[in-house]
Amino acid sequence: MKSAREALATGRKTRDELAFLPAALEIVETPPSPTARLTAVLLAALFCCAVAWAGLGKIDIVASAPGKIVPGDRVKLVQPLEIGVVRAIHVRDGQTVKAGEILIELDPTSNQAELQHLKNDLLASLLDIARTRSALDSNISALDGAPDDTPPALIQMHLEYLRSQDSEQRAKLSELDRQRVQKVAETKTIDASIAKIEALLPVLQERVNVRKYLADREYGSKLQYLQELQELVGMQQDILVQRSKLQEANAAVAALVETRAKLISEYRHRLYDDLAKATQKAGSLKDEVSKAEHKTNLQKLAAPIDGVVQQLAVHTVGGVVTPAQTLAVVVPSDSLIEIEAMVSNRDIGFVHPGQDAEIKVDTFNFTRYGLLHGKIVSVSPDSVSRDRPRDSAREPNAAATEESSEPKGQGPVYIAHVSIDRTKMVVDDKEISLSPGMTVTVEIRTGARSIMSYLLSPIVRYRQDALRER
CATH class of the missing domain: 1.20.1270 (Substrate Binding Domain Of Dnak; Chain:A; Domain 2)
Structure with missing residues (x-):
């Protein structure tokens, strides 16, 4: 009753009266809804907040570098001095050996x-x-x-x-x-x-x-x-x-x-x-x-250090080996591990020793098992090519450079050594030791910038490069 009286006093028709009007008159006589106006105001306020946040808010600049876990003392290669014939094989893959223990014997007759x-x-x-x-x-x-x-x-x-x-x-x-x-x-x-x-x-x-x-x-x-x-x-x-x-x-x-x-x-x-x-x-x-x-x-190839034999390349007595051929790799058993990451030319200018880094181990999903943390220990003074093996003292063999985290054909890179805070990860309530050869992705925080700068950078780059082509 009260709303009807107010409608009569103001000359406005009620919702029921409008319902009996023709459709065109109903649209004309119906007053605008306040919800649309409120929505427009809210959208404008949200846009202003987003612009303010984009201008004031900061995000980290992260350099992502693929790499792998390596022993701190480097793996030791077992190589013959000259061509020879295998006389005896005394070890197998995964066997623990002591320094000086004979691994492979070559025929010493000649x-x-x-x-x-x-x-x-x-x-x-x-x-x-x-x-x-x-x-x-x-x-x-x-x-x-x-x-x-x-x-x-x-x-x-x-x-x-x-x-x-x-x-x-x-x-x-x-x-x-x-x-x-x-x-x-x-x-x-x-x-x-x-x-x-x-x-x-x-x-x-x-x-x-x-x-x-x-x-x-x-x-x-x-x-x-x-x-x-x-x-x-x-x-x-x-x-x-x-x-x-x-x-x-x-x-x-x-x-x-x-x-x-x-x-x-x-x-x-x-x-x-x-x-x-x-x-x-x-x-x-x-x-x-x-x-x-x-x-x-030297026809008796001995273990240079205490460690574990890996990548045994000979399995046949009487087989022929060539000079400097990698017959086996001995991974130090008591050596700390670190990460050898490959930093691209685009990021190397912002990477230096002492920076914090987050490490994602490829074999363990970081969303389930978490991240490792570390620090940049050193950065190589010169670049190396990804398409060629690096120093043989650091790489067991040429195949080791073709890990999934080391794509080929991407130009020269710089080698960064990263220390890690722990050598084990908890997987399904079990501690799993990290072993050399596991591939990782290292994310290095190189700085921070505003969100607005990030959003506008493609436009600035396009504006700088556009209309200059031949």
Whole structure:
């Protein structure tokens, strides 16, 4: 009743009256609804609040970097030095090993043959040194300094050679001594002849004087005088000849003495020269033997550290391996783990050590199992290509660079090392340890900006780049 009276007082028709009017009149006579006006006001207020929030509100700028979990001490590769044939395999994938434990044995036959050949050459050089020293010391009864493990047959052979060498030298010296004794005897004979002539000359001179005196006075025959004089002159010439022979004999003796000294000097010089050559050869062979022993020892591939064997690449005895081929990987058992993330060129300018990061482990859905937290430890000073393997000390093999979180063909990236706050995750009320090789996504907070800036950035970029194309 009250609403009807108010309608009559204001001249407005009630809802029931409007209902009996024709449709066109009903629309005309019906006053506008306040709900639409209220909705428009609310939408305008909401728009103003959104603009204010977009201008004042801040959101984080996050650099997303794919990566994977790696040991803090890096995995250790087991590689052969040279081509070889597998002789024995002593481990299997997942086996725990100790440092120095033999993992794989290669056939050492060729290396051992080369090593034995070098050892034989070294022993021969050492025996040459011992024989030469014994020859220099004139000791033909034993080899001075021969190795203790030398076979007796070799010792005897070198002793016989030493004695033959010494006998040859002694024979040469004996021949020179014999010639010298002969020449000395000749000098003595000549000396005796000279002494005899010198003793007869005064007597013969006296006889010539007597014969001359008698002949001058015609008491004696002049012919006898001339004969005596001829004999005197002959003896005087003989003494000159004998003295010349004596000089020749003395010179021959001196030459033989000098020849003997020269022969001894040349013999010792030759021995010293042989000793120097043998010593030099032995030193070189010792180095070669050490290298050959090292190569032979490397035919037994041992674990470099305590850890777990992974990625065993050989399973066939008799198989051939190539130099630097990765046969197995040893993951340190007591090493902490960290994350190796690949930061793109677009984000590297804002990433630096000390920044906080959130880590999503690909195998564990972060919406169910949560996130890991960490910090940037270091960033590589130079970029590396995603399309090529990185340092082999960091990558077990080339396949490791093709993880799902490391897409190829995206240009060079920078390597960031990220520490993590824990090494286990709770999955279905069980603690699961994180293991090297698990792929992750690292989200690094590099800054903040307003929502308005984020929304307007495509427009600003388009405005900057538009209408400039050729």
